[in-house]
Amino acid sequence: MSESDDEAAPVRFPEPVTAPTTTPTRPSGGDETRAVIEFDRVTKVYRTGAIAVAALRGVTLKIKSGEYVAVVGPSGSGKSTLMHILGCLDTPTSGTFHLAGQNVSGMSEEALAEVRNRRIGFVFQQFNLLASMTAWQNVELPLVYAGVHRAERKERALAALAKVGLAGRVQHRPGELSGGQQQRVAVARALVTEPDLILADEPTGNLDSVSADDVLVLMNELHDAGRTLVLITHDLEVASAAGRVIGIRDGLVTEGDKRDLEHVR
Amino acid sequence: MSWLETLRTGLNGIRSHRLRSGLTVLGILIGIAAVILTVGLGEGAQAQVSSDITALGTNLLTVSPGSSTSAGGIRGGFGTASTLTTYDATALGSSTVAPDIKAVAPVTNSEETLTAGTSNWSTSVVGSTPSWIAVRGETVAQGRFLDNQDVSDHEPVVVLGSVTASELFSRVDPVGQTVDVNGLPLTVVGVLNSVGSSTSSSTTADPDDTAIVPISTAAEEIFGGTSRDAVSSIIVQARSSDDLTAAYQEADHELLALHGITTAAGADFTITSEAQALSTATSVDRTLTILLGGVAGISLLVGGIGVMNIMLVSVTERIREIGLRKALGATPRLIRRQFLVEASVLGLTGGALGAGLGIIGAIFLPGAVGDPITISAWAVAGAIVIAMAIGVIFGVYPASRAAHLAPIDALRSE
Numbered sequence: 001m002s003e004s005d006d007e008a009a010p011v012r013f014p015e016p017v018t019a020p021t022t023t024p025t026r027p028s029g030g031d032e033t034r035a036v037i038e039f040d041r042v043t044k045v046y047r048t049g050a051i052a053v054a055a056l057r058g059v060t061l062k063i064k065s066g067e068y069v070a071v072v073g074p075s076g077s078g079k080s081t082l083m084h085i086l087g088c089l090d091t092p093t094s095g096t097f098h099l100a101g102q103n104v105s106g107m108s109e110e111a112l113a114e115v116r117n118r119r120i121g122f123v124f125q126q127f128n129l130l131a132s133m134t135a136w137q138n139v140e141l142p143l144v145y146a147g148v149h150r151a152e153r154k155e156r157a158l159a160a161l162a163k164v165g166l167a168g169r170v171q172h173r174p175g176e177l178s179g180g181q182q183q184r185v186a187v188a189r190a191l192v193t194e195p196d197l198i199l200a201d202e203p204t205g206n207l208d209s210v211s212a213d214d215v216l217v218l219m220n221e222l223h224d225a226g227r228t229l230v231l232i233t234h235d236l237e238v239a240s241a242a243g244r245v246i247g248i249r250d251g252l253v254t255e256g257d258k259r260d261l262e263h264v265r
Numbered sequence: 266m267s268w269l270e271t272l273r274t275g276l277n278g279i280r281s282h283r284l285r286s287g288l289t290v291l292g293i294l295i296g297i298a299a300v301i302l303t304v305g306l307g308e309g310a311q312a313q314v315s316s317d318i319t320a321l322g323t324n325l326l327t328v329s330p331g332s333s334t335s336a337g338g339i340r341g342g343f344g345t346a347s348t349l350t351t352y353d354a355t356a357l358g359s360s361t362v363a364p365d366i367k368a369v370a371p372v373t374n375s376e377e378t379l380t381a382g383t384s385n386w387s388t389s390v391v392g393s394t395p396s397w398i399a400v401r402g403e404t405v406a407q408g409r410f411l412d413n414q415d416v417s418d419h420e421p422v423v424v425l426g427s428v429t430a431s432e433l434f435s436r437v438d439p440v441g442q443t444v445d446v447n448g449l450p451l452t453v454v455g456v457l458n459s460v461g462s463s464t465s466s467s468t469t470a471d472p473d474d475t476a477i478v479p480i481s482t483a484a485e486e487i488f489g490g491t492s493r494d495a496v497s498s499i500i501v502q503a504r505s506s507d508d509l510t511a512a513y514q515e516a517d518h519e520l521l522a523l524h525g526i527t528t529a530a531g532a533d534f535t536i537t538s539e540a541q542a543l544s545t546a547t548s549v550d551r552t553l554t555i556l557l558g559g560v561a562g563i564s565l566l567v568g569g570i571g572v573m574n575i576m577l578v579s580v581t582e583r584i585r586e587i588g589l590r591k592a593l594g595a596t597p598r599l600i601r602r603q604f605l606v607e608a609s610v611l612g613l614t615g616g617a618l619g620a621g622l623g624i625i626g627a628i629f630l631p632g633a634v635g636d637p638i639t640i641s642a643w644a645v646a647g648a649i650v651i652a653m654a655i656g657v658i659f660g661v662y663p664a665s666r667a668a669h670l671a672p673i674d675a676l677r678s679e
Contacts, residue, residue: 089592089672110596117594128589128676132281144270145594189593 035098036196036228037063037086042095044081055081057251058095063230065196068223070231070242071253078251080201083232087120087199088112100196117145121190125202127182129174129189135161136170139189146193160188164218180211187218191227198222201232216241271599275606282579286611289575293615293655294622296565297648301623302630303561304644307554309637314547324367324509325400326501328353328516331533348524348533350494351480356523357501358396363515365508370397371480371496375488379476380445381433388429390446390476392483398457400502408440408455415454415479419486423451426475427459444476449486451478501536509538568615569655576608576663587667588675597668604664605657612656616649623648 039061046053055078063069073079084090085097088104091112096105104115121142122128129138140157148156161170164184174182183203190198200219204212220241223229231242239245247254279286330348354371357363373392378385391397398410406427415422423444430439430453439453459473484493503512513536520534521527580587587600595603624645627638 084673087592089676110598113591113594113596116592122592124589124676126585128585128592130586130589132277141590142593144274145590145596145599147267 034065034101035062036065036067036100037061037230038096038098039085040096040098042085042092042097044078044085044090045093054251056085056092059251059253061246061253063228065228066223066226068219068229068231068241068243070233070239070245071248072233072236072239072245073248074234077248079232079234079248081251082248082253083199083201083230086197086230087122088116113145117142118193119196121193121195121198123183123186123190123198123200123203125205127174127179127186127206129182129185131174134171134173135166135177135185135188138174138185139192142189142193156192157188160192161185163191164188178211179207180214183207183211183215184218187215187222191222196228198227198229199232200229202234203231204233204235204238212238271602271606272610274603275610278579278583278603278607279610285575285578289571289611290615290618292568292571293565293612293652294568294619296561296568297616297619297652298622298626299561299564300558300651301620301640301644301648302626302638303554303557305623305627305638305640306636307550307558308641308644309631309639310550310554311547312639313637314550324503324506324512325539326503326509326513326516327537327539328357328499328501328520329535329537330495330498331535349496349499351496352494353520353523354394354496354499356519357499357516362519363512365504365511365515366501367504368396368400368502370394370400370500370502371498372397372500373480373483373488373495373497375483377446377476377487379429379433381442384433384435386429386432388426388474388476390478390483390487392478392480392488394480396502397477397500400500403460404458405455406458407438408453410455410457411477411479416481419481420479421449421451421482421486422454422479424455424457424477425453426457426471426473426477428471428473429476430456432474446476446478447487451482513538565651565655569612569659572608572611572656573659573663575611576604576660577666579607580604580663580667583667584670584675587670588672588677591670591672592676600670601664601668604667605660608660608664609653609656612660613649613653615656616652619652620645620648 039059042056042059042061043054044056046055057078059082071079071082081090085092088099088107089112091107092105096103098104099115100119102115104112107115116122129135130141133141136154136157139160140153143153143156158167158170161167164187166181166184166188169177169181169185172181174185177185183206187198187203190200203215203219207215216238219229219231223243229242231239233239328349349371351371354369357366358369360366370393374389376387377390378387379390393411394416395411395413398405405424408424410424411422414420423446425433425439425444433439433444434442439456442453443450444453445451457473457475457477478487480496501512501516503509516536517529517532521529521532524533526532590600590603591597624640627640631638
């Protein structure tokens with residue numbers, strides 16, 4: 001889904017990058033006892049005929065509950081593959097992936113669908129709202145698949161929309177909302193199932209800077225409320241909003257001090 | 266996710282592409298309406314034929330003259346020879362040689378112009394004997410029918426069919442009036458009751474438009490000709506429909522003996538039954554129904570392919586939606602179900618509307634084409650079920666394509 005992979009433009013790096021000022025830094029936080037994500041030597045190899053391309057070459061990674069993590073990397077780094085595996089949209093070729101203590105590496109398609117529904121909230125660059133439905137109908141969609149009763153669904157959808165500041169727009173269709181508002185509807189949809197992990201893939205990629213800031217502030221609020229967030233981006237300025245930044249390049253991850261983003265260069 | 270939710274999602278999918286869904290429904294609608302109408306037409310025709318059989322009675326045989334062979338050896342069709350005579354009829358009427366034959370009526374006929382005062386009317390003039398009325402199952406409305414005296418004395422009398430009577434005598438009582446045929450004045454002694462129009466293939470003319478004269482009068486005074494004993498046909502009435510076969514054999518045997526023919530192949534006459542003619546008509550109707558039904562079935566099949574086509578387009582067009590729904594937790598099974606519901610709702614809608622159109626057609630079409638259309642509840646229910654089944658069958662492939670899309674490919678597509 002990541003648009004950046006198709007872009008020819010070089011990755012933007014803010015100058016200087018040593019002291020991001022847009023958002024106050026906060027500890028990466030997190031509940032030390034519980035790991036939401038545990039990657040153990042995860043590889044992913046794509047085969048196209050005789051050619052095998054290793055998109056991930058042994059990623060070992062741990063993200064704790066309540067952490068706000070940015071995954072940063074240029075096009076072709078394996079960033080999208082990492083996101084797909086994190087989102088249970090794809091399975092690793094080898095290695096194991098535990099999501100909230102559950103091994104999801106070898107699950108069937110049906111089981112993965114349920115894991116996505118219960119444990120993960122997605123925010124996409126393209127918003128991916130269904131044009132024929134109103135805002136609240138879009139937000140309640142994951143609850144429909146979770147088998148939640150109608151009245152409760154609506155109630156929870158409206159609460160989630162209120163949380164993202166769109167209480168007055170619940171009956172609007174995506175076409176009647178601005179880009180920033182659409183993305184906030186998408187965030188509400190990601191929130192509504194109370195997932196273990198919110199996965200945002202270039203959430204600001206299609207937004208102007210004001211709307212992008214709105215969405216990043218919203219992400220911060222979610223982090224403050226104790227949510228586990230993984231933000232995938234190629235934009236270091238966006239990444240600097242997170243409590244922890246993981247770099248990815250050539251299928252391998254690099255960890256480093258968040259204040260010094262050198263490791264992701 | 267419950268079936269109700271799936272149905273709601275499916276309906277939403279249909280609603281968001283109104284024109285396309287409408288056109289798909291139209292394809293099914295036309296197919297179903299065509300099937301219902303052709304089946305109705307076939308059932309109507311068969312019901313008509315069987316009521317005709319009952320009305321005509323199944324105990325009648327018609328003996329027709331055989332073919333003549335010209336000098337060049339070319340054989341004409343049946344009826345080209347005048348091999349049957351009034352003597353044949355008399356012989357068949359004897360209860361000793363043919364105990365299973367109840368009555369016999371020799372028939373001669375010709376198209377003649379009848380004149381009564383200033384009005385004239387062309388009709389089929391039939392020469393026959395008193396038994397004609399019983400054999401044909403007709404009744405007299407006014408006056409009397411021919412009697413034996415009329416035949417033996419060559420009386421110039423005539424009995425008119427109801428249509429002929431009203432055409433010639435619109436105001437006065439026809440009985441006792443005089444009608445001229447070929448310059449011969451005939452006294453009208455009776456008028457027949459109307460038997461109504463028949464759609465039986467054996468009688469194309471209106472049976473009420475006729476004039477019956479004694480066969481002797483017809484032969485001697487009206488038709489003329491060289492062989493005055495010849496008859497056009499002999500109508501034979503068996504004692505009952507069960508005795509029809511026996512009556513057939515007796516008539517066949519007797520006529521072969523009378524004509525001095527030893528082999529059945531050399532027979533110079535043919536015996537047919539009304540029931541036989543009607544069963545031929547029935548089988549023609551049935552063949553036609555099957556043919557039309559086949560064409561209608563093909564149009565239904567085309568409608569089904571339309572559903573498949575639209576569903577495939579729909580899957581391709583909504584690939585991102587499918588990807589998103591999968592990302593949000595829709596299992597392949599639920600995606601398949603959603604598309605199957607859409608396809609079957611399209612089929613069901615088309616089926617219901619098509620059945621409605623078929624019923625409307627069945628009400629208004631008979632007035633235009635003159636054929637009865639019988640629509641049974643079974644045909645309607647069957648058509649709707651078939652339409653829905655077509656939706657499901659042609660929806661299976663597109664639906665499983667949607668179900669097996671990889672979510673990442675689906676989300677990535679533009």
